[in-house]
């Protein structure tokens with residue numbers, strides 16, 4: 699069975715590691731190439747875009763792929779759309795592995811918004827000390843609100859992607875710990891947190907920390923995902939795969 703895992707998440711690496719070395723199973727983990735030191739996985743990896751739907755279809759055919767697992771981040775909408783379309787057109791089974799979104803709990807002060815530009819607006823006119831944890835790629839949206847003080851945490855250096863007067867940049871990769879997050883929010887006198895609704899435990903600590911400190915969180919909703927089968931954990935993905943093994 700030849701499996702393509704579309705990765706860029708800890709779940710993709712974990713799934714790849716669970717499949718590594720299985721008899722009659724060839725796994726390829728595909729990464730976009732956004733991080734210099736991706737999480738290690740003990741299966742072959744390829745890095746870089748396929749070239750849209752057409753390029754992905756060519757790759758799937760040339761590599762005689764039996765099924766695709768879309769284990770990309772829930773906010774990576776383009777690759778998920780492309781994969782759903784390519785698989786549909788080729789008749790290849792596909793499943794999306796996405797952790798369930800976080801839900802609001804008692805004590806949470808979420809300001810729920812649909813996208814990045816609404817998130818910028820939700821900060822308001824008055825200058826606020828803001829913890830921005832939305833990754834690096836879409837951070838430029840906040841350049842339209844230069845009055846705020848931004849504490850930015852990304853995996854890769856943020857460089858000059860956010861050209862505003864007050865930016866403190868830190869580089870770190872989850873998982874994060876709730877006590878440490880409380881400490882960070884206090885140390886930087888943060889007044890508001892901005893987060894994508896990524897789901898999963900690795901980056902939830904900042905949400906729990908904001909709740910403890912009574913801070914508002916601008917929570918960006920997930921983009922619409924394509925209409926394909928979906929599972930919420932690595933274990934469920936393994937069950938799905940077992941049911942899609944081609945006959946010997």
Ligand code: NAP
Pocket residue numbers: 704705706707728729730732745746747748749750751753754769770771773774775776777778780832833835894
């Ligand atoms: P995106 O907007 O959905 O994808 C943009 C283009 O990047 C795709 O059209 C594709 O290029 C290429 N690409 C994306 N994921 C790929 C993969 N796994 N393997 C090969 N090519 C891939 O994605 P994004 O939001 O820029 O995210 C890029 C990667 O970072 C994703 O793999 C995602 O899992 C990871 N990530 C994203 C976020 C986030 O918040 N967006 C957070 C954490 C991790 P072609 O059209 O040329 O094939």
